Amino acid sequence: MLNLDPLSIGKNKFEGLKNLRDYGETKQTHFNKIPLLNEVTERILKGTSLLKEKGNKIEVRRGTYSRSNQEVIVASSDGTFGRDLRLYQSIGLNALAIDKEYRSSIGRRYGSSSNPDQISEWNIESSVDEIIDSANNMLYANFVEAGQMPAVLANKFGGVIFHEACGHLLETTQIERGTSPFQDKLNQKIANSAVTAIDEGLTENAFGSLSMDDEGMPTQKTVLIKEGFLKRFISDRAGEIRTGNKRTGSGRRQNYAFPAASRMRNTYIEKGNYAPSELIATIDKGIYCKSMGGGSVGATGQFNFSVEEAYLIEKGKLTTPVKGATLIGEAKEILPKISMCANDLDLAAGYCGSVSGNINVTVGQPHIKVDSITIGGR
Amino acid sequence: MVLQNELDTKPILNTKLIKDRLNILSKEENISKWDIGASSSNDVSVQVYKAEAKQLKASQRSSVTLRVWNENEMIGITSTSDLSEKGLKKALISAKAASYYANENERPNFSPLSKSDIKVKARSPIKEFGVKKLYERLKQAESDLINKHKAIIDVPYNGFSEVNYERIYVNSDGAERYLNNTQSTLYLYAKAQEVNRKPRSSGSIKIAYSSNEIDIEKCIEEAAMRTISHLDYKPIKTNKYLICFKPEAFLDLIDSFSNLFNARSILDGVSLSNKDSIGKKLSSTLLNLNDNGLHKSNIGSYEFDGEGTPTQDICIIENGKLKNFIHSEATAKQFGVLPTGHAGLGAKVSVSTDWLVISRSKNGELSNNKLDHKNSNEEFVLIENLNALHAGIKPSQGSFSLPFDGWHVKNGIKRSIESATVAGDIRAVLKGIIDIEEKQIETHSGVSPHVWVEELSITGE
Numbered sequence: 001m002l003n004l005d006p007l008s009i010g011k012n013k014f015e016g017l018k019n020l021r022d023y024g025e026t027k028q029t030h031f032n033k034i035p036l037l038n039e040v041t042e043r044i045l046k047g048t049s050l051l052k053e054k055g056n057k058i059e060v061r062r063g064t065y066s067r068s069n070q071e072v073i074v075a076s077s078d079g080t081f082g083r084d085l086r087l088y089q090s091i092g093l094n095a096l097a098i099d100k101e102y103r104s105s106i107g108r109r110y111g112s113s114s115n116p117d118q119i120s121e122w123n124i125e126s127s128v129d130e131i132i133d134s135a136n137n138m139l140y141a142n143f144v145e146a147g148q149m150p151a152v153l154a155n156k157f158g159g160v161i162f163h164e165a166c167g168h169l170l171e172t173t174q175i176e177r178g179t180s181p182f183q184d185k186l187n188q189k190i191a192n193s194a195v196t197a198i199d200e201g202l203t204e205n206a207f208g209s210l211s212m213d214d215e216g217m218p219t220q221k222t223v224l225i226k227e228g229f230l231k232r233f234i235s236d237r238a239g240e241i242r243t244g245n246k247r248t249g250s251g252r253r254q255n256y257a258f259p260a261a262s263r264m265r266n267t268y269i270e271k272g273n274y275a276p277s278e279l280i281a282t283i284d285k286g287i288y289c290k291s292m293g294g295g296s297v298g299a300t301g302q303f304n305f306s307v308e309e310a311y312l313i314e315k316g317k318l319t320t321p322v323k324g325a326t327l328i329g330e331a332k333e334i335l336p337k338i339s340m341c342a343n344d345l346d347l348a349a350g351y352c353g354s355v356s357g358n359i360n361v362t363v364g365q366p367h368i369k370v371d372s373i374t375i376g377g378r
Numbered sequence: 379m380v381l382q383n384e385l386d387t388k389p390i391l392n393t394k395l396i397k398d399r400l401n402i403l404s405k406e407e408n409i410s411k412w413d414i415g416a417s418s419s420n421d422v423s424v425q426v427y428k429a430e431a432k433q434l435k436a437s438q439r440s441s442v443t444l445r446v447w448n449e450n451e452m453i454g455i456t457s458t459s460d461l462s463e464k465g466l467k468k469a470l471i472s473a474k475a476a477s478y479y480a481n482e483n484e485r486p487n488f489s490p491l492s493k494s495d496i497k498v499k500a501r502s503p504i505k506e507f508g509v510k511k512l513y514e515r516l517k518q519a520e521s522d523l524i525n526k527h528k529a530i531i532d533v534p535y536n537g538f539s540e541v542n543y544e545r546i547y548v549n550s551d552g553a554e555r556y557l558n559n560t561q562s563t564l565y566l567y568a569k570a571q572e573v574n575r576k577p578r579s580s581g582s583i584k585i586a587y588s589s590n591e592i593d594i595e596k597c598i599e600e601a602a603m604r605t606i607s608h609l610d611y612k613p614i615k616t617n618k619y620l621i622c623f624k625p626e627a628f629l630d631l632i633d634s635f636s637n638l639f640n641a642r643s644i645l646d647g648v649s650l651s652n653k654d655s656i657g658k659k660l661s662s663t664l665l666n667l668n669d670n671g672l673h674k675s676n677i678g679s680y681e682f683d684g685e686g687t688p689t690q691d692i693c694i695i696e697n698g699k700l701k702n703f704i705h706s707e708a709t710a711k712q713f714g715v716l717p718t719g720h721a722g723l724g725a726k727v728s729v730s731t732d733w734l735v736i737s738r739s740k741n742g743e744l745s746n747n748k749l750d751h752k753n754s755n756e757e758f759v760l761i762e763n764l765n766a767l768h769a770g771i772k773p774s775q776g777s778f779s780l781p782f783d784g785w786h787v788k789n790g791i792k793r794s795i796e797s798a799t800v801a802g803d804i805r806a807v808l809k810g811i812i813d814i815e816e817k818q819i820e821t822h823s824g825v826s827p828h829v830w831v832e833e834l835s836i837t838g839e
Binding site: 037038041059060096103104105146147148176177178179257259293294295296298301302304305306323324325326328330374375376377378 | 427432433435437439479531532534535569577579616646647648765766768769770772774775776777779780781797799801802835837839
């Protein structure tokens with residue numbers, strides 16, 4: 001009835017499960033090393049106390065910690081038989097600064113997988129200083145003026161734009177639906193030569209890392225774009241059957257209540273050769289987006305991202321903070337305009353919600369320069 | 379004895395059984411005060427793509443939140459999906475352990491209204507379509523929608539689902555609430571494209587108590603009409619424009635800033651209002667806003683909230699003035715009022731809106747000639763849908779910057795806007811309302827007329 005054309009998998013006679021590939025065997029000890037809840041609580045409370053102590057304008061403080069243990073067993077009629085133990089932890093700090101009618105809110109999240117020691121390794125002071133600094137800078141900022149201008153997007157969570165605006169369009173889930181502008185662009189140039197983009201599940205302790213995906217396939221490093229050329233799509237089992245794109249160990253789901261789908265893991269733009277200041281120095285009038293908020297991509301590929309912390313670039317220098325900025329565009333128009341990548345690639349933890357539920361991911365990039373982008377403002 | 383086995387027969391959530399079981403288990407654990415909120419659902423859903431099944435899914439979900447008070451009246455909360463005796467016992471023990479870490483300044487209690495009389499609608503069983511019929515109807519709907527216009531190339535987002543669900547609230551003080559309901563949802567989002575033009579997308583959602591009551595034809599008609607209406611698009615110049623919000627868009631905007639009248643947000647310091655805001659002017663005198671979870675258009679209504687408080691019709695804004703906040707038991711106690719039926723049990727009791735109903739105040743002062751989005755000679759932007767609400771709204775600051783679908787209307791001619799963002803401050807929007815049309819439209823997320831706002835920034839080209 002489905003009329004699916006099995007290309008390489010899915011129609012073989014079931015001949016029993018293969019030997020169990022137990023990726024969880026070596027991780028059992030993780031659970032003995034996890035800190036007690038009261039230890040975690042004390043660390044988080046220390047963070048919020050420091051926010052109060054050091055930030056004289058910080059009126060509202062919130063600290064969060066979440067821990068998730070998952071035991072996953074995959075057994076399927078193609079013989080796949082795998083098991084994994086997954087430990088995810090994340091710490092979040094949020095602050096709202098208020099002074100009369102002025103307000104600014106800043107948040108940061110730190111996350112890891114398979115790292116029971118994360119909470120003790122967390123540098124509370126440095127996180128608090130970073131948040132207070134950003135909140136104070138943005139408190140009295142003026143609203144940005146709308147228009148087209150060049151932009152420099154900072155590293156770490158700046159990578160959320162690539163994740164949302166491009167990464168999702170490279171998932172076979174989108175290719176199947178015919179909603180990706182890149183569906184017929186394999187081996188064609190879709191981005192500036194400065195752009196090489198990766199999706200992988202291997203970086204140690206990264207929030208989106210997995211030993212095997214939710215279909216029992218070991219994860220891998222998948223080069224999506226190489227020097228501007230589209231090389232691979234992100235594919236799961238059904239994606240391979242339906243589109244012919246080989247699986248990449250990217251079949252993921254929140255839990256057993258969702259069918260797995262092609263989803264990203266740790267997704268980032270590779271570093272380039274420039275210092276971040278060199279990118280800023282090339283811009284006469286533009287915007288520096290230091291910290292990104294969330295965003296979304298519409299059904300026809302338009303994206304929209306709020307900027308949490310931004311500064312004007314004037315004559316090659318960072319000047320005044322501005323708020324209310326939104327980055328607007330379409331992936332296929334923006335990718336060719338990423339003309340410079342700095343040498344400071346860094347990753348940030350996040351959650352991604354899509355067809356197979358909420359999953360842990362990492363986004364990342366070095367500082368990048370976009371030659372021209374629409375800035376929404378007032 | 380395993381409770382899950384006993385619950386396998388309908389209804390899944392048996393309040394008496396759960397109450398009896400918890401009475402026994404709580405005594406074993408020396409717990410004298412507890413309450414439980416639970417829900418359970420059975421749902422079937424289908425998605426299609428180009429006349430093929432894309433996804434056929436059935437699931438049964440249960441969710442339980444158990445609260446326990448310790449000897450110091452401090453509260454611990456546990457959530458689980460395990461309704462078995464073992465699961466409930468584990469939840470009780472965990473909640474008690476958590477109670478010793480509770481915030482001493484936050485001491486929720488049972489709602490004083492958790493045992494008050496309520497009228498729970500008697501819902502008779504409905505005949506379900508089942509997966510096969512849902513799939514066939516959806517496949518046909520997809521085909522019919524594609525055939526509506528040559529530019530419609532596919533229907534990438536679609537779904538037809540039916541669900542039946544139950545909800546209970548029980549506490550150790552004798553409160554016992556139960557309701558069940560059914561819901562069917564059909565959504566069709568089409569993609570259309572003309573030669574050398576960008577793809578355009580729009581759609582329609584229909585919700586009813588049963589699949590039989592879903593007006594499939596109307597859903598197809600609306601999805602086609604809306605999608606086609608965006609084919610002739612043009613960029614809009616970045617500027618400030620007179621704005622008319624369609625009901626869905628205005629409801630989305632107001633709901634995103636419900637911290638303005640949410641007592642939990644006020645106590646948490648993340649609202650633009652404060653304890654003294656009641657009676658103060660929040661908007662133009664034209665605006666009336668109620669939250670009425672039992673409104674006839676709310677298919678998924680609940681007669682009681684997570685704490686067992688009856689759902690009510692609460693007047694929030696009247697003639698532009700803030701009249702009431704929405705509350706849980708804990709916030710109501712701090713404000714010296716009764717809970718309003720807006721509590722959700724979770725790790726912390728949340729407060730959220732039910733079903734916003736917006737109307738034009740009879741006493742409001744018009745600052746302009748009467749405006750009508752169908753017959754206006756004004757130049758304005760008609761906003762159909764606001765997108766990316768999770769990203770573009772800053773509730774604690776009051777600001778928003780959101781992409782939208784809509785039209786630029788000039789000299790009575792409507793032209794779809796290629797791609798644009800609307801930005802502003804919610805307080806300025808509310809005070810800048812210059813007209814609210816008479817006709818209230820029932821949408822899938824509330825009730826509202828078209829609302830006109832004096833001037834907002836639009837970023838286009």
